[in-house]
Amino acid sequence: MQGAITLLWVVYNLYLVQLLTALGFAQGLALGLLVLENLLAMVIEPLMGTFSDQMQHRMGTRFPIISLGVVLAAGLFVVVPSALIWGQGPLLRWGLPLLLVAWALAMAVFRSPALSLLGRYAIGTQQPRAASILTLVGGLSGAMGPLAGQFILGLGPFVAFGLGSGVLVLATLALRWLGPKQAVDEARDVASVTASASTPWSGLGLVFGAGVGVGLGFRLVMMALPATLTQQVPQANQPLVLGTLFVALALTAIPAGKLAQRLGNRRAMVLGLGTLAGLAILVGAIASTVMGVVLAALFGAALSLVSNGTLPFALAMVPPQRAGLGTGTYFSGGALAASVGAGLFGNRGLTPAAITVAAAIAFLLAGLCVAYSKRFSRL
Known part of the structure; x- marks a missing residue:
């Protein structure tokens, strides 16, 4: 599911301006x-x-809301390129922005419910290893942007958007039919279903803060890398450098999951976030394509420690009955980070050095949220 979500956003971002x-x-x-x-x-x-x-x-399942969101998102995604046919008039063309916003909202409907299922399919100590599969698939899907962007653009919008919708539907069917028949925490949920689970607002604040820090730091680095290469290494192979980051993220996901299980998820995340902060500062030292590739690979490896841990971290901060809220709160922080990154840092004329310093600060703040969360965590 994570791979399908990432793929749709890759296609969307490639074609949006066009x-x-x-x-x-x-x-x-x-x-x-x-x-x-x-x-x-x-x-x-x-x-x-x-x-x-x-x-x-109430129903013992989250799949009705997941299915509704997937049907809406897949259907709207297929319709988006058709605006090139029916949206030629001065008024009709405004249907395209409305359609794009509607699709983005549909994507937000099912993501938190779907990914919160991780808490029902794996026990707490095994969740980082289970999440490593999501990181692996998400990394490979993300790599398609820089490494296969021209190929995807060559398919044309109708084919690309149609394939994306098909992948999303297939991923949802796989999640529904290939998942375990019985959740690992089913007995715990049954025992507490009549109990009133209090909402841990302090813990949710830390989850939100971590989501903002991780999301903003990552987006700023993804802005600073190509800007630095353009400024300091004009002949650099930028798609190769950016693609290396995502490939490294995918390849190191499973080893990072094993390391997190050994160290503990919180320690692994803090280690990863501290490393990301240091690597962000080093972006300004890139002087060749080789240096860019090496730094991107190291960044991807450190990011895998963080990516594997984000969902388990969010789930550990809330009771099992609030798994969707915990997951949604983390993604809410990431959404705010995306808005801040695009609105405040995009096209502002900031130097790559300033952007990387801001990225390092964001990662460090996320690390503080994760480190301080120990007193609120269930695990």
């Missing part, structure tokens, strides 16, 4: 749409997570 400019919109509208979509997702993610928690307690 679709908007084809109907006469300015390129700047793309940035505005991304900011708006993420601000809306910041609110919707925890709401849908909470709604799925209630559904889980």
